[in-house]
Amino acid sequence: MKVGVFDSGIGGLTVVKSLLQHQLFEEIIYFGDTARVPYGSKDKNTIIRYGIEAVEFFKNFKLDMLIVACNTVSAYALSEMQEAANCPVIGVVEAGVLATQNALTNKNANILIIGTNATINSQAYEKGLKDLDFQNLQAKATPLFVPLVEEEIFDGAIVKESFKHYFQKLTHPDALILGCTHFPLLASSLQNYFGQETQLIHSGDAIVEYLEKTFDFQTKYTNPSLQFFASENPDALRLIAKRWLDV
Amino acid sequence: MKVGVFDSGIGGLTVVKSLLQHQLFEEIIYFGDTARVPYGSKDKNTIIRYGIEAVEFFKNFKLDMLIVACNTVSAYALSEMQEAANCPVIGVVEAGVLATQNALTNKNANILIIGTNATINSQAYEKGLKDLDFQNLQAKATPLFVPLVEEEIFDGAIVKESFKHYFQKLTHPDALILGCTHFPLLASSLQNYFGQETQLIHSGDAIVEYLEKTFDFQTKYTNPSLQFFASENPDALRLIAKRWLDV
Numbered sequence: 001m002k003v004g005v006f007d008s009g010i011g012g013l014t015v016v017k018s019l020l021q022h023q024l025f026e027e028i029i030y031f032g033d034t035a036r037v038p039y040g041s042k043d044k045n046t047i048i049r050y051g052i053e054a055v056e057f058f059k060n061f062k063l064d065m066l067i068v069a070c071n072t073v074s075a076y077a078l079s080e081m082q083e084a085a086n087c088p089v090i091g092v093v094e095a096g097v098l099a100t101q102n103a104l105t106n107k108n109a110n111i112l113i114i115g116t117n118a119t120i121n122s123q124a125y126e127k128g129l130k131d132l133d134f135q136n137l138q139a140k141a142t143p144l145f146v147p148l149v150e151e152e153i154f155d156g157a158i159v160k161e162s163f164k165h166y167f168q169k170l171t172h173p174d175a176l177i178l179g180c181t182h183f184p185l186l187a188s189s190l191q192n193y194f195g196q197e198t199q200l201i202h203s204g205d206a207i208v209e210y211l212e213k214t215f216d217f218q219t220k221y222t223n224p225s226l227q228f229f230a231s232e233n234p235d236a237l238r239l240i241a242k243r244w245l246d247v
Numbered sequence: 248m249k250v251g252v253f254d255s256g257i258g259g260l261t262v263v264k265s266l267l268q269h270q271l272f273e274e275i276i277y278f279g280d281t282a283r284v285p286y287g288s289k290d291k292n293t294i295i296r297y298g299i300e301a302v303e304f305f306k307n308f309k310l311d312m313l314i315v316a317c318n319t320v321s322a323y324a325l326s327e328m329q330e331a332a333n334c335p336v337i338g339v340v341e342a343g344v345l346a347t348q349n350a351l352t353n354k355n356a357n358i359l360i361i362g363t364n365a366t367i368n369s370q371a372y373e374k375g376l377k378d379l380d381f382q383n384l385q386a387k388a389t390p391l392f393v394p395l396v397e398e399e400i401f402d403g404a405i406v407k408e409s410f411k412h413y414f415q416k417l418t419h420p421d422a423l424i425l426g427c428t429h430f431p432l433l434a435s436s437l438q439n440y441f442g443q444e445t446q447l448i449h450s451g452d453a454i455v456e457y458l459e460k461t462f463d464f465q466t467k468y469t470n471p472s473l474q475f476f477a478s479e480n481p482d483a484l485r486l487i488a489k490r491w492l493d494v
Contacts, residue, residue: 035293036283041397046282046479144405147394150288158391158412161404232293 012069018204040116259316287363
């Protein structure tokens with residue numbers, strides 16, 4: 001199977017990492033819209049337009065499946081992209097909601113969703129979780145986390161003060177949904193801040209869990225073909241991919 | 248005179264504020280490329296392409312002058328924009344360099360330039376300052392400052408820790424060039440951090456100083472016409488303009 005992975009920038013590589021670890025695909029084609037990143041501060045219509053443009057880009061490749069790694073795009077543009085595409089289009093939000101359900105037995109568990117402004121404003125995670133009868137939800141936009149990760153600041157005083165800034169008035173969560181592909185890189189600091197009893201839900205792992213439940217993967221591909229595209233400076237993206245994915 | 252002001256997003260409104268205070272123009276037309284902001288992490292070719300597209304946009308208005316409020320665009324795309332335009336195109340970097348010269352009598356003064364990754368990598372300020380015989384230069388990319396300002400976090404613990412993160416290993420500067428239109432909103436915190444003896448150079452004021460020296464403004468316009476355009480969500484930009492500029 002040939003899969004496309006779309007993200008606004010480089011964050012979706014954390015999803016590719018999970019796909020590689022589970023050896024699900026023969027061919028992975030990644031496209032990051034690095035010339036227009038980030039999407040998280042942009043508005044709904046712009047995000048939908050960019051999502052449909054990404055579908056058009058992937059039509060060059062006759063995909064079997066397209067994964068939307070970006071939470072912001074998944075939250076706002078998934079149905080429009082599904083309509084425009086001629087293959088299944090799967091978003092991380094949907095997968096994250098189901099992964100949360102699998103991780104929690106108690107419907108009264110307190111779930112904290114963090115993401116970009118756009119993702120949090122969309123209330124996409126809340127809608128999905130409420131449909132599954134989770135009621136005890138908190139959502140918090142944490143836009144500083146993206147630039148922190150992009151500067152490779154994963155711990156230390158600024159990170160700690162940012163956590164305090166965003167979280168100190170919230171109820172302690174039983175589960176934390178990392179609603180942005182950048183956030184797994186802060187996972188260890190977040191786990192320290194909230195304590196070991198808080199379960200972290202990671203988009204990449206959630207997608208794999210979702211795919212394995214939904215589709216019938218009969219072969220493991222230990223050496224898949226990988227291609228990386230970007231709307232600007234694809235060489236920079238390829239270098240980062242090499243480093244993050246060890247490929 | 249009719250002037251265009253171009254910025255990657257909303258930051259250039261700090262330049263418009265200075266223009267309004269000095270009543271130089273009869274008509275001000277602002278365009279923020281909010282659908283593709285920020286530029287500071289993008290590469291040279293992309294920034295040049297976006298700069299030329301902005302020139303094309305402004306051709307609808309028969310401008311007398313175009314001001315590039317964005318430091319990143321001024322640093323990378325000014326000559327290409329000047330070539331594409333049919334009016335003078337003036338950048339904040341050029342103006343900031345001359346304002347620094349006017350502010351400092353001592354050529355050995357230590358000057359610290361802060362800006363986005365792209366602006367700092369361009370070394371545009373250093374080149375200009377070295378041509379004026381300033382040799383004692385430090386430059387530091389401070390990409391976290393833009394999202395801090397966009398979240399309206401202007402002081403407090405995160406800001407202080409960010410200052411430490413970026414500045415604690417640097418020599419104390421006699422002058423600090425705020426090489427990004429967002430940074431004037433951190434001016435008061437920066438002044439506190441470095442102390443009153445450090446002179447802050449602000450793009451908006453620098454542009455006014457440059458214009459008044461270079462052109463002959465004979466009339467003061469107390470009630471100029473203002474128009475705001477954006478590549479996404481112009482209403483949001485207009486609301487912020489209303490609030491920041493009190494118009």
